[in-house]
Amino acid sequence: MWMHRRTSAASDWPVEKLLAAKGANLISVVLPARNEEETVGSIVAEIRRELVERVPLVDQIMVIDSCSTDGTAAVAAAAGAEVAAQDAILPHLPRMSGKGEALWKSLAVTRGDIIVFVDADLRSFTSSYVTGLLGPLLNDPEVGYVKGCYERPLITGSDRVEGGGGRVTELVARPLINLHWPLLAGVIQPLGGEYAGRRSLLERLPFVTGYGVELGLLLDVFQTAGLDALAQVDLGRRVHSHQSTQALGAMSSQILLTSWSRLQRHGRMMPLEAPATELTQFRRDAGGVGGHDVQVSDVQVDERPPMIGIPAYTDSRRSILS
Numbered sequence: 001m002w003m004h005r006r007t008s009a010a011s012d013w014p015v016e017k018l019l020a021a022k023g024a025n026l027i028s029v030v031l032p033a034r035n036e037e038e039t040v041g042s043i044v045a046e047i048r049r050e051l052v053e054r055v056p057l058v059d060q061i062m063v064i065d066s067c068s069t070d071g072t073a074a075v076a077a078a079a080g081a082e083v084a085a086q087d088a089i090l091p092h093l094p095r096m097s098g099k100g101e102a103l104w105k106s107l108a109v110t111r112g113d114i115i116v117f118v119d120a121d122l123r124s125f126t127s128s129y130v131t132g133l134l135g136p137l138l139n140d141p142e143v144g145y146v147k148g149c150y151e152r153p154l155i156t157g158s159d160r161v162e163g164g165g166g167r168v169t170e171l172v173a174r175p176l177i178n179l180h181w182p183l184l185a186g187v188i189q190p191l192g193g194e195y196a197g198r199r200s201l202l203e204r205l206p207f208v209t210g211y212g213v214e215l216g217l218l219l220d221v222f223q224t225a226g227l228d229a230l231a232q233v234d235l236g237r238r239v240h241s242h243q244s245t246q247a248l249g250a251m252s253s254q255i256l257l258t259s260w261s262r263l264q265r266h267g268r269m270m271p272l273e274a275p276a277t278e279l280t281q282f283r284r285d286a287g288g289v290g291g292h293d294v295q296v297s298d299v300q301v302d303e304r305p306p307m308i309g310i311p312a313y314t315d316s317r318r319s320i321l322s
């Protein structure tokens with residue numbers, strides 16, 4: 001089963017093991033950042049301290065300034081990152097927007113043979129996010145793309161709901177994936193913003209702009225390189241700045257548009273199958289696969305015909321009305 005074969009934990013990939021396996025691979029860490037001055041500096045500083053200065057694992061830290069209007073670029077540079085303004089990369093191309101645009105353009109300003117993507121709004125970042133994601137890529141040439149998975153609390157002000165994070169994941173992306181791409185049902189965090197890939201794969205894939213980028217890449221890696229090119233690593237816990245439910249409505253719409261585009265595109269290559277009717281969900285459980293307990297439920301729906309066609313109904317209506 002894919003999940004058992006391709007799921008590991010960050011602790012499986014100590015930095016010594018990675019240094020021994022690094023070889024000639026150059027490694028770039030990319031942070032897409034739009035107005036993240038509060039958090040981007042500490043993330044860059046941790047990567048620099050632990051994975052550049054302490055050990056020569058990471059070769060480049062690149063912050064893509066995604067049209068920020070705050071001090072993101074200055075804070076990132078002061079912490080030791082290279083900084084590139086999204087719209088200044090490949091400026092001759094028509095301008096596009098959003099997170100996917102920032103990530104696509106990062107390919108044009110990075111040196112890495114392996115690229116690690118890390119959100120810049122994380123409040124729980126540790127360098128083991130990066131070493132965990134690199135593990136399967138440096139260990140197995142068959143792996144081309146690695147997703148992080150983690151416990152995702154929803155922390156708003158003084159409120160904390162364990163497992164309440166990943167709202168678009170749980171309500172939109174996971175059901176969509178289970179119904180239309182059931183072989184990917186074992187991916188614990190399909191939308192998580194921490195993932196890594198080989199440039200030789202990433203440069204051959206389209207990048208959906210906006211917030212469709214994670215779903216688009218996951219589906220296209222699956223379609224292009226196959227399930228076994230995909231791996232996932234339990235990175236522990238992820239705390240980040242949350243958008244409002246209203247804002248996640250727009251994100252959900254972009255996820256739905258991305259899934260439509262892939263259903264159409266894949267549907268042109270082979271007949272669209274009827275949706276599956278099982279939903280696989282995950283609950284943090286230390287003893288489970290990838291640190292999660294797997295729960296599968298049947299979400300099949302049936303259907304009743306119009307009541308008017310039911311003889312007993314029309315008989316009963318007559319007696320009620322007589």
Ligand SMILES: O=c1ccn([C@@H]2O[C@H](COP(=O)(O)OP(=O)(O)O)[C@@H](O)[C@H]2O)c(=O)[nH]1
Pocket residue numbers: 031032033034035036064066097098099102118119120121193240241242243
């Ligand atoms: O146009 C954009 C939108 C978002 N981001 C970055 O992408 C990451 C994830 O975005 P966000 O926090 O808005 O999404 P969420 O984590 O709430 O799903 C963060 O580092 C953002 O700064 C970006 O670079 N450009």
Ligand SMILES: O=C(O)[C@@H](COP(=O)(O)O)O[C@H]1O[C@H](CO)[C@@H](O)[C@H](O)[C@H]1O
Pocket residue numbers: 099119152153154164165166167168169170191192193194211212213214215240241242243248251
């Ligand atoms: O996973 C999710 O449902 C969303 C929203 O997370 P929260 O409900 O704010 O914890 O966050 C992710 O989705 C975005 C779209 O793919 C990614 O770009 C973000 O990096 C990721 O945090």
